[in-house]
Amino acid sequence: MIIRIDPASGTPLFEQLVRAIRSEVIRGRVTAGERLPSARDLADSLEVNQHTVLHAYQTLRDEGLIELRRGRGAVVAVEPDDLDAVRHLAASLVAAARERGLGAEAVHAVIREEFDR
Amino acid sequence: MTDPNLGAPECPAAAQERRDRRVLWAVVVWLPLAVIAVATAIQLLWIPRLPEEVAVHFGVAGEPDRWTTPTRSVLGYLVLSLAVAASIALATFAGRRAMLRPADGARVRLLAQVRPTAAVAPAVSILIAVVVLVLTGAQLDGAEPAGWTAPVAVGAGILLGVLAGWITWQALPAPDRPEPSAATPALDLAPGERAVWTASATAPWIVFAIIGLAGACLIVPIVMAPSAWWLWGSLLVVVALLATTTGVRVTVDRRGLTARTLLGLRLTQVPLADVVSASDVEVLPGEFGGWGFRYDLRGRRGIIMRGGPGIEVQRRDAAPLVVTVSDARTGAALLNALAAAAR
Structure with missing residues (x-):
């Protein structure tokens, strides 16, 4: 798993961390049950505040991608099969949207609305 | 013909x-x-x-x-x-x-x-x-x-x-100084960009079986000589420690390449300043004569958990180091990028 952050970019560091780890999980480069580095180690490696990493880990936990356990740290929680099922549905959703001339932003809004319901 | x-x-x-x-x-x-x-x-x-x-x-x-x-x-x-x-x-x-x-x-x-x-x-x-x-x-x-x-x-x-x-x-001739494997192309890092790569490798089941067998053999002294608790007690600790070295986590970051056991015990570290180049290689445990911490015929130092991909690091003042780990290509690419940035 590789995590890259750029302090010069306008995106907050914790948000960059979330995006980086999320994309590694979604791509299956870390799989269910695998342990992520401890918040302290990751903060040390990237020269960021440990709270920044914890904030990112909590966000990812709220998304259901990882679990945070006392003593065991952050563990990837999402099963590859579940990920595949959602990806499959997303593919048909995107195909349907394209057919109807809807762009990515519009579809994102629809999805967000559905989640907030 | x-x-x-x-x-x-x-x-x-x-x-x-x-x-x-x-x-x-x-x-x-x-x-x-x-x-x-x-x-x-x-x-x-x-x-x-x-x-x-x-x-x-x-x-x-x-x-x-x-x-x-x-x-x-x-x-x-x-x-x-x-x-x-x-x-x-x-x-x-x-x-x-x-x-x-x-x-x-x-x-x-x-x-x-x-x-x-x-x-x-x-x-x-x-x-x-x-x-x-x-x-x-x-x-x-x-x-x-x-x-x-x-x-x-x-x-x-x-x-x-x-x-x-x-x-x-x-x-008799010494093993030739190994030809360094072709370096993996460095990852494209923007100036000021920070990155960390981490991956692990665990030993195949046969190694677990051997350690389990070693643990099972400890029953003999425990039953035969229960009073010699210091003997089988220390043996038990050795077997337990051995069990924690059946996996290695390798990290590449601003400090260089670090290999730790699954318990976090540091096995080795190559600081960025000592990295000449890194490459991703295919490793056969047979090359190193087995699993564990070894030297191979070409003088490379190896932390070998299993066959498959590994990172080979050419070091400035020491023999090349080979660590088996998954996703070795990304790790080697990042190590090359960080080492180049540190120079």
Whole structure:
């Protein structure tokens, strides 16, 4: 798993961390049950505040991608099969949207609305 | 008809291999045979000057405790030294075959490969010959072997044997300095961008099985000698520690490459300043002769958990380091990028 952050970019560091780890999980480069580095180690490696990493880990936990356990740290929680099922549905959703001339932003809004319901 | 080796001038590699084979035979077969022949001839010439019974075995205090006729003594020497020479020769030639070629197809010189076993052959035949000759020589013309004869014989034998082994070791070629594998292209890092890569490797089930077996064997001392708790207690700790080294986590970040056991115990670290280049390689455990922390024939240091992808780091002041780990390509690419940025 590789995590890259750029302090010069306008995106907050914790948000960059979330995006980086999320994309590694979604791509299956870390799989269910695998342990992520401890918040302290990751903060040390990237020269960021440990709270920044914890904030990112909590966000990812709220998304259901990882679990945070006392003593065991952050563990990837999402099963590859579940990920595949959602990806499959997303593919048909995107195909349907394209057919109807809807762009990515519009579809994102629809999805967000559905989640907030 | 289309054999490329026919007619065409022989390639230097094949010529060297043939030369090496001849040297190997000289060291492992002809030299020991010559030593045995000379020692046997000397003993045969001595037979008329020896008593009817010669001492051939000595107790711990140096006093003779077994005797035989001189002819039998020579015969015994001949059989023993020939058997030892034959087994060393067998070990050398068989060991050469058992060694796997590196996965990347790199050539390893035959002589460098068998150097440790080959150096033993002349050493042991000289050791035995010197011991026997000194012991027999001390009994010439009716002399009684003194108490110091046996220790002196063994001491002189070891001294000359080690000397012969050392000379052979020096004469045989060392493994070539390995050709560094082609470096993995560096990852594109923006100036100021920070990155960390981490991945792990765990040993195959067979290693777990062996450790489980070792743990199971501990039942014996626990049952047989429950009072020796300090013994099996410390053994238990060793087995438990061993179990935590069945996995390795490798991290590449601003500090360089770090390998830790699954418990977080640091095994090794290569600081960025020591990194010359990194490459992703395919590793066969056979190249390193097994699993664990090893050296291979080309002098590489290895942390080998299983076969498959690994990162090879060329270090500034040390032998190359190979760590098996998944996703080695990304790790090597990042290490190259970070090392280049640090320079």
